[in-house]
Structures are given as C-alpha cells and as structure tokens.
Amino acid sequence: MDDTSSQAFAPPAELKRCPIDNTFRIVGKKFTVHILRDMLYQKQKRFNEFLHSVEGINPNTLSTRLREMEKNALVERKVYPETPVRVEYNLTEKGKDLLPILEQMSAFSMKHAPEIFIDGKASSFQQVCGRNPASF
Template identity: 50%
Template sequence: MNTIEPESLKLTKGTLGELCPIAKTLDVIGTKWTFLIIRDLLLDDTLRFSQLLRSLEGISPKTLALRLRELENQDIVARKVYPEVPPRVEYSLTEKGRRLEGIFIELKRFGLSLD
C-alpha cells in the first residue's frame, strides 16, 4: 500500500500519459450509485444486498450487483457469504474503503454550504 502523509501532498496536474490519482479515484467511486453504496456502508457497517437495494431508491438489482463487484475488485468492499440455506451475503467496507470517510465528510460539509 502506497500511503503519503497529507502534509506532503500538493495538488498538481497529471503527467502526460499517466492517469492522475484524482482521475483514478473518480473512475472507481465517481458514479452516483457507487458513491451512495459507500455512504450507506460507512453509515451501517454491514448490509445485505436486499438492504442496499431498498436503501438506494431507483437502482436496479443488476446495477447494484455490478457496482458491488467493481468495489470488491478494487478492495473497497468485502463480500462475505454464509453457508446457510438460503445463502446469506453481507457487504462491508474494507480498511481501504473506510479511508474514504474523510472525503465523504468534506463533501457533506461542502454540500451544506450550497444554496
């Protein structure tokens, strides 16, 4: 894991031919549904697919499954399957996913300042 202390980071433009770290982040979490999935998992810790589906009014089951798989592939969300009948599947944020909380708090702070 490549971590950089916040005080040593400066906002810069990307290098030609390389994807900027901000652009990479937005590629992963930049969609409306992805952001809201992460928000709900930050608030509730662990949720089942059906709970997320109810919470995210308007999302289709196919889109939710796709977004969860993308987040799992990026090690932002962990998927735990319990050996029960019917199978129970729960989703929670990984440590990497939890590191997004500060970004979400700042977005909320900014959103509260908008008219």
C-alpha cells in the first residue's frame, strides 16, 4: 500500500463536503439499499411488492423511505388514474447510477463474507453472476 492509504480521506479544497459521506446520507438509511436492490434486480415498482420483499420493513417506514428517495431524485412516483388508484415507483437516471455501487458492495461480501453462501465458501462476483460488477 502507498503512504496515502492509511490517511483519513480529506476532500479536495474545491469540495464543500466529503462525497462518500454525501452518498451515504442519500442511501444509508435502513432499508433504502434494499428498496433499490429490489427495483434494480427484481424490477419491482409497487408499494406492496416492496412491503413483501424487504425483510423487516413496516408500511410507515417504507412510505417514509420512498418519499425520501423521491425527494433525493432516486425514484419518480407515478399515480395512475384508475380505480383503485395504482402507484408505481421508477428509478431515475440518478437512481440507476447506484447500480455499480450496489454491485461493488455485493462483490465485497462475496469475497470477504463466505457465510453468505450456503456452502460457506467465498466466491467472486464473476463466478456467481457470470460477469464483472457494473462500473461507471
């Protein structure tokens, strides 16, 4: 490792705040990453789909997270004028830009947390998914 690897991250002078902290503020609340995961990989769009797939989430928390994600421009909320009313949430381009981050998180756990696998043996993202993680 080089000498800079052990130093704390100091944002360059032109930055107002740490970009890592900023990203964490957007996606770091409990369940936000799970909702993004289900939108990206399971193509889920509806409130009840998230309610049943996100482990341990309750309706109030889900509603709050979806509103926060909409406020942060990660999702768009579309209301269909039907009876009963149908509401769908779709990822924005900004939300889709989180795919490489989520895949790198997945690759990290596949490499360093073998307990996530049934056989208890670590594997690479490439071995499990048949491709490399997405990148920017």
